Amino acid sequence: MQTNRREFLRQAALAFASSVLAGALPRNLGAATAEGADGLVWHKAPCRFCGTGCGVMVGVKDGRVVAVQGDLEAPVNRGLLCAKGYHAGVALYGKDRLTTPLIRKGGKLTPVSWDEAIDTIAKEVMRSPATFAFYGSGQWTICEGYVAMKFMKGGLGNNHVDPNARLCMASAVTGMISTYGVDEPSGCYDDFDVADTFILWGNNPAEMHPVLWSRIIDRRAKGQKVEVIDMGTRRTRSTEEADHYLEFIPQGDLAIANGICHLLVKSGRYDKAWVAKHCNFRKGGDADGEAMTFEEYAKWLETYTPEFVQKVAGIRPAQLQLLADRFAEPNRKIVSLWCMGMNQHTRGTWINNLVYNVHFLSGKFGKPGSTAFSLTGQPSACGTCREVGTLGHALPGGRLVANEDHRKQCEELWKLPAGRINAKPGHHAVAMFDALQKGELTGCWVQVTNPAQTMPNLNGLTSKLKERFLVVSDIYPTVTTDQATVVLPSAMWVEKNGMFGNSERRTQQWFKLINAPGDARDDVWQTIAVARKCYELGHPGMKDKNGDFLFTFKDAAGKVIELWKWDVFKNANADQLLFTEYREFTMMKKYFVAPYEELVKARGMRWPVVQDKATGVWRETPRRFVEGEDPFVEPGRGVDFYWGKLKDHKALIWARPYEAPPEVPDKEYPFWLCTGRVLEHWHTGTMTRRVPQLHRAMPKSYVELNPEDAARLNISTGDQLKIKSRRGELKLPAWINGRSTPARGSVFVPFFAEESLINLVTLEAHCPISKEPDYKKCAVSIAKA
Amino acid sequence: MKLRTLPLLLAALAAAGLTRFSAAEKPAAAPASPPFQNEPRSFAQPIRETPVGSSSRLGDRAFLGAPPPMPHTFAGDRDGRYCMECHARVARIEKRQSAIAPVPHAEFSQCQQCHVSGVNKTLAPFRENAFVGLDLPGKGTRAHAYAPPTIPHKTFMRDNCQSCHGPMGKQRIASPHPWRSQCQQCHVPDAAKNYDRPLPWEKLGGNL
Numbered sequence: 001m002q003t004n005r006r007e008f009l010r011q012a013a014l015a016f017a018s019s020v021l022a023g024a025l026p027r028n029l030g031a032a033t034a035e036g037a038d039g040l041v042w043h044k045a046p047c048r049f050c051g052t053g054c055g056v057m058v059g060v061k062d063g064r065v066v067a068v069q070g071d072l073e074a075p076v077n078r079g080l081l082c083a084k085g086y087h088a089g090v091a092l093y094g095k096d097r098l099t100t101p102l103i104r105k106g107g108k109l110t111p112v113s114w115d116e117a118i119d120t121i122a123k124e125v126m127r128s129p130a131t132f133a134f135y136g137s138g139q140w141t142i143c144e145g146y147v148a149m150k151f152m153k154g155g156l157g158n159n160h161v162d163p164n165a166r167l168c169m170a171s172a173v174t175g176m177i178s179t180y181g182v183d184e185p186s187g188c189y190d191d192f193d194v195a196d197t198f199i200l201w202g203n204n205p206a207e208m209h210p211v212l213w214s215r216i217i218d219r220r221a222k223g224q225k226v227e228v229i230d231m232g233t234r235r236t237r238s239t240e241e242a243d244h245y246l247e248f249i250p251q252g253d254l255a256i257a258n259g260i261c262h263l264l265v266k267s268g269r270y271d272k273a274w275v276a277k278h279c280n281f282r283k284g285g286d287a288d289g290e291a292m293t294f295e296e297y298a299k300w301l302e303t304y305t306p307e308f309v310q311k312v313a314g315i316r317p318a319q320l321q322l323l324a325d326r327f328a329e330p331n332r333k334i335v336s337l338w339c340m341g342m343n344q345h346t347r348g349t350w351i352n353n354l355v356y357n358v359h360f361l362s363g364k365f366g367k368p369g370s371t372a373f374s375l376t377g378q379p380s381a382c383g384t385c386r387e388v389g390t391l392g393h394a395l396p397g398g399r400l401v402a403n404e405d406h407r408k409q410c411e412e413l414w415k416l417p418a419g420r421i422n423a424k425p426g427h428h429a430v431a432m433f434d435a436l437q438k439g440e441l442t443g444c445w446v447q448v449t450n451p452a453q454t455m456p457n458l459n460g461l462t463s464k465l466k467e468r469f470l471v472v473s474d475i476y477p478t479v480t481t482d483q484a485t486v487v488l489p490s491a492m493w494v495e496k497n498g499m500f501g502n503s504e505r506r507t508q509q510w511f512k513l514i515n516a517p518g519d520a521r522d523d524v525w526q527t528i529a530v531a532r533k534c535y536e537l538g539h540p541g542m543k544d545k546n547g548d549f550l551f552t553f554k555d556a557a558g559k560v561i562e563l564w565k566w567d568v569f570k571n572a573n574a575d576q577l578l579f580t581e582y583r584e585f586t587m588m589k590k591y592f593v594a595p596y597e598e599l600v601k602a603r604g605m606r607w608p609v610v611q612d613k614a615t616g617v618w619r620e621t622p623r624r625f626v627e628g629e630d631p632f633v634e635p636g637r638g639v640d641f642y643w644g645k646l647k648d649h650k651a652l653i654w655a656r657p658y659e660a661p662p663e664v665p666d667k668e669y670p671f672w673l674c675t676g677r678v679l680e681h682w683h684t685g686t687m688t689r690r691v692p693q694l695h696r697a698m699p700k701s702y703v704e705l706n707p708e709d710a711a712r713l714n715i716s717t718g719d720q721l722k723i724k725s726r727r728g729e730l731k732l733p734a735w736i737n738g739r740s741t742p743a744r745g746s747v748f749v750p751f752f753a754e755e756s757l758i759n760l761v762t763l764e765a766h767c768p769i770s771k772e773p774d775y776k777k778c779a780v781s782i783a784k785a
Numbered sequence: 786m787k788l789r790t791l792p793l794l795l796a797a798l799a800a801a802g803l804t805r806f807s808a809a810e811k812p813a814a815a816p817a818s819p820p821f822q823n824e825p826r827s828f829a830q831p832i833r834e835t836p837v838g839s840s841s842r843l844g845d846r847a848f849l850g851a852p853p854p855m856p857h858t859f860a861g862d863r864d865g866r867y868c869m870e871c872h873a874r875v876a877r878i879e880k881r882q883s884a885i886a887p888v889p890h891a892e893f894s895q896c897q898q899c900h901v902s903g904v905n906k907t908l909a910p911f912r913e914n915a916f917v918g919l920d921l922p923g924k925g926t927r928a929h930a931y932a933p934p935t936i937p938h939k940t941f942m943r944d945n946c947q948s949c950h951g952p953m954g955k956q957r958i959a960s961p962h963p964w965r966s967q968c969q970q971c972h973v974p975d976a977a978k979n980y981d982r983p984l985p986w987e988k989l990g991g992n993l
Contacts, residue, residue, distance in 0.1 A: 068850075069850050080893065094912050094913070236863065689912070696854070699905065738862045
């Protein structure tokens, strides 16, 4: 690292010298400082919202954001944004922004000083450090997650850190780890520009990843042939562009994937050479499983005949054959896309494994235009939660809490005394809130997320938060701040320095462009300030083995940068310091995120990013595991799964069976309930509902019904309905043939509205491997209210 | 010279982790550009004085460059593929119907991903918002009274000038010679107001 910084300084000095010599400064610098208050200045940043990671240009004038444009130079979106992205700047200016710390006194949240707030939190942490938890977010910047992780695991010696990404991406993670031994996708968005066929596995990118959807569908306007096969349980805007719509029974995806493999193997139309070179076979239901032969696998597949698939998944044999035929075509380039449909699944890990099976058997992997691509929901679920590892069982850089060597490695890098990191994995999200409900955990700090709206089965998991010591860092009042003991006002997006990592392994950096309102401060500072207060109060964990504070950074003169002091923090670049420290961890699992200084110059870089020895150029990796693109592939292998579970550079094809979901509609609760997002609103709507244009377009929650069900029950659009499950109920207006049309016997409700909490109704059952709850399937009854 | 060298000096300090990149803490002045910033560019441009919902030509747009909300109801919420049935034309469909502007960026087909419903114009906000956005760009400049004015706004996603300046557009900005189709042969983008992408000579600063 030292060399890099020196090299960078050398280059900066060179640039400095040459500009003085030539008398020419880049116009941007001259202009931005010279024109001052009169000018509008455009800065790069990644979008605040989804995992696509669009580049935006933020127009700043007089210290305020006045416009947001798509960044033409951003390779992700090439100038285009969606309705949310354009309005990201408007979301900063809701008049009810939290601007001062609040503490609940006599039942009421009362303004207090930062000193009092930090002091109160630190004392509570000191009172019971082992029962204090941290609940974070896939919207955490990389350094926010890293700081929280180091504070908890390196400092408090307790591993109860988990993010909302557990509710979102955990199954994709366990799917990839059990399939090829390491998290995060092999392919990238470049594959979307060349694929012939896109298969949507319970996915609606037209609303959830609009800019990527445009990148795919707008190819048709250029005369290219793009086939879309939509497999889903409801007709959506994505279905409107699909060539084929295959409607399946919830949970039937498991059978469909196995059914495709069955047809491929039975007909012999699979890529024998690719499979022999790159795959092993595995059976069993858990994460480890046991070996099996190809012959055993082929025999196991025989259950999944087209007739069986029709029975449990509801798709016709001809439809299954269509899918198999596409995969069997040797030259066809196929991309599979999925997001929450497969991840929020009580067998989320299995279905992820099975989709890789299909791509491996057909050899449609690791080639331009052919890959299985897991779309990420949140802007930094990858960059923060998955790469930094802010999960109960994980440590930075793909390390595991339960592994002694891994703990040692982290203790060394963090300069901690041996044995500091607790060997016991912390609670996953659902277990964390269950423990809070039961009082086993006494306190929790929530940052950048809104669990009192997003946890499943709210009555069962979040109804007692008010009785615990709940700290919430947020920008607006939410249903979670309503339950908080301490509320900390945070800086949002371009009010702070930050970094996100998107779906295609692209790390993106931005600078603070405007001040946060009032006394709102960065989440990174908040965590460091509490850690420092614990250090001052004598918590032994807040010291490294040299007796220094956990977050000690020194300037060039060797003087400690006192980041816990706001006046110091706001003038320092903590992101650069923390990211540079964190980057060391990423080398252990060949993640190799780019150096901070390179990210400043780039529109994001896809890791692994390694420096070309000869030219000094930092090279990103579009396709991982692919020879010629990924620097860690052994020459001659073509595709190299270098983290393969069996250490033989191969991936696993898993025999994962169909299994019925835990709750199925019955006489009393005859409908399936599926929940999700809508185009206009981001998650719980705390930001996007404060944008007038987005609120007017989508002001209230609703329940979608199939027209046939509606006719049978004499329900028309606008009728108030009562939706009831075994866990809770709520009233919503019906919408028929509106945004989407769910399959017969099912209903859909979005979760953005805080006044209509659909998660009172949902089920907390989760995938036993990933611990991700299934928000897409539970049984409800519908009646006119 | 001294003023000019300041940003790079800051760059060197920042590399050592000494300073924060943005000087946004001084509320009086606009934030100084972070020294490494990849082309932050500065342009003289008015900001919108009236908040959302004004009668300005921007309509219900939050700022210049924001996609206008869809002003009319629509057959079905997910029938975006039919938008072009009307919006590809440069004509009134029926005599009494108001003008239909043809899309200025026909290469983008997923209309509804940006143009959300704007029918509920009078709906009370969920929470009040104090955003103030970029306003209309004003006029381009002319070398002399008879010279063609420059284009005062960005041109990305505004490929079809006729969308706004054609006969179906607003009177105040309608072209007096709509039969001429090669607009950019006379009207060139004003470099000070076109922030689409950096031009090759931008890094030379003023020293061309």
